[in-house]
Amino acid sequence: MCAVDKSLLQLAKLLPEFEDIQHVLPQQEIEARYILQRAAKHFKQLYSMNDDVEELGYLVEALVDKNWERIHSGHFSQVPLTTRQIYALGCYYKIFLLLLIDSGVEQRERCSVILDEALLLGCTENLYDQSNELQTALMKYLDDIGDKNEVGKPLPILKAVARVACRCDIPQLDTPSLSEFRACCYDAMQPTLLLNTLKHWPALGKWRDLNYLLKVAGNRTVPIEIGSNYASDEWSQQLVKIRDFLYRQFSDEDTQVEYLAQHELFSQIPALKADICIPDYCSVNTESPSSVDIKAWLGPKLTVSPLHTDPKHNLLCQVFGCKRIILAAPADTANLYAHEGEFLGNTSQIDAANLDFEHFPLLSKVRFYELLLQPGDCLYLPPKWWHYVRSNTPSFSVSFWFE
Incomplete structure (x- = not known):
C-alpha cells in the first residue's frame, strides 16, 4: 500500500471500537456483527496492517450494498432503525478503506457522495460518542480539494426584502413570553404570526450571501424537488450537489424550478445549524418534552407547497425572502377535497390561490386566512x-416540528 495521509490516520482514530457500537447491533445480525467487528479491529491496529485489506473491503462493500437494498425494499418509514445504523457504519468504514488506497481529488469526491448517502439514508445520531465529531471532521477532509469546488462566477448576494404592511388574518404577537405563547397559541391551537423572535439568528445576516452557503455546503448531496409543486404530474426528485442547485436556481434565469424542501439539512451540515437556534417555544410542553424535527426549505421564487396538513406543531421561520400563506382550519377538512391514497392523503386537490368553485363547490363553506x-x-x-x-421571492425558511 502507498503512503497514507497522516491527517487521514488521525481521522481514523475517531472510528469506533466494536464495544462502542455493539449496542446498535442485534444478536441476530451475525454477518453485520462479524464484518463491523473485523473492521473496527483493523482500524484500531492500523499501523500494523496485519489484516487482509482487500478481503475486508469486499466484506464492507457487501454489507453496505445489502443494507442499501433493505432500505429500498419498502416504505422508508418502515425501515428498522438498526438497518439504517448498520448502513451508516458500513459507509464510514467503506470511505476509510477507499481513502487508504487513494486519497486524491476524484476519490474524495466519490467518498463525499458515500458520506452524504450515509447521512441521508442511514442513521448516524447517537451511533457512538464520537460519531458527530467524525462526521464533521471527515466532511471537512473530503471537502478540502482546492479549486475543484470552484464553479463559474460568484453567486449573487440577495437584496434584503423591505418589510411591507399587508393583510394578516390571524393574530400577531411581538416576542411573546413562553407562558403567553402557551396560553394564546399552543393550548388554544391558534395559528399566530410571531414577530421579532429571530433577530439573534446569525443566519438572517449570513445566508443572503449565497457564496457563504456555497462555501459551507456546496459539496453536499441533497434531495431536490424538480417542479414548483409536488402534487403536479411533472414533479420528480433528484439527488444533486448543493453547488449545482445554487448555480442553476440563483444564476440562470430560464431554468426549471427546483426546491430543496423539507430536508434535514442541519443534521447533515452542522456548520449551518450553528447559524440558527431552536426557538424556546418548541419546549412549551414541559410535561412531555420531545425531540424537534428541523427542516430546510430553500428555493427560487414561485416554489409552491400546495394546501396540506402536518401532524405536528410547526414553527415556520423565515430567514430571507417572503412567502404568501393561505390557511384553513381542521374543521373544514371535509370541504377541502383531499387526494385519495396514502402519499397525498394530507394534500388538497384545490389551488388555494385560485379557487375553483365550479369544480369544488364545497369550498364556498370554507373560511380561508x-x-x-x-x-x-x-x-x-x-x-x-x-x-x-408560495414564495414571492427567492426564499430560505426553517421549520421546527414538535409535539
Whole structure:
C-alpha cells in the first residue's frame, strides 16, 4: 500500500471500537456483527496492517450494498432503525478503506457522495460518542480539494426584502413570553404570526450571501424537488450537489424550478445549524418534552407547497425572502377535497390561490386566512391546520416540528 495521509490516520482514530457500537447491533445480525467487528479491529491496529485489506473491503462493500437494498425494499418509514445504523457504519468504514488506497481529488469526491448517502439514508445520531465529531471532521477532509469546488462566477448576494404592511388574518404577537405563547397559541391551537423572535439568528445576516452557503455546503448531496409543486404530474426528485442547485436556481434565469424542501439539512451540515437556534417555544410542553424535527426549505421564487396538513406543531421561520400563506382550519377538512391514497392523503386537490368553485363547490363553506411571511417572522401552525405556501421571492425558511 502507498503512503497514507497522516491527517487521514488521525481521522481514523475517531472510528469506533466494536464495544462502542455493539449496542446498535442485534444478536441476530451475525454477518453485520462479524464484518463491523473485523473492521473496527483493523482500524484500531492500523499501523500494523496485519489484516487482509482487500478481503475486508469486499466484506464492507457487501454489507453496505445489502443494507442499501433493505432500505429500498419498502416504505422508508418502515425501515428498522438498526438497518439504517448498520448502513451508516458500513459507509464510514467503506470511505476509510477507499481513502487508504487513494486519497486524491476524484476519490474524495466519490467518498463525499458515500458520506452524504450515509447521512441521508442511514442513521448516524447517537451511533457512538464520537460519531458527530467524525462526521464533521471527515466532511471537512473530503471537502478540502482546492479549486475543484470552484464553479463559474460568484453567486449573487440577495437584496434584503423591505418589510411591507399587508393583510394578516390571524393574530400577531411581538416576542411573546413562553407562558403567553402557551396560553394564546399552543393550548388554544391558534395559528399566530410571531414577530421579532429571530433577530439573534446569525443566519438572517449570513445566508443572503449565497457564496457563504456555497462555501459551507456546496459539496453536499441533497434531495431536490424538480417542479414548483409536488402534487403536479411533472414533479420528480433528484439527488444533486448543493453547488449545482445554487448555480442553476440563483444564476440562470430560464431554468426549471427546483426546491430543496423539507430536508434535514442541519443534521447533515452542522456548520449551518450553528447559524440558527431552536426557538424556546418548541419546549412549551414541559410535561412531555420531545425531540424537534428541523427542516430546510430553500428555493427560487414561485416554489409552491400546495394546501396540506402536518401532524405536528410547526414553527415556520423565515430567514430571507417572503412567502404568501393561505390557511384553513381542521374543521373544514371535509370541504377541502383531499387526494385519495396514502402519499397525498394530507394534500388538497384545490389551488388555494385560485379557487375553483365550479369544480369544488364545497369550498364556498370554507373560511380561508391569508398572511405574508416576511424575513424574521415566525408562523406558528397547530397540527392538522391546512396551509398553502408560495414564495414571492427567492426564499430560505426553517421549520421546527414538535409535539
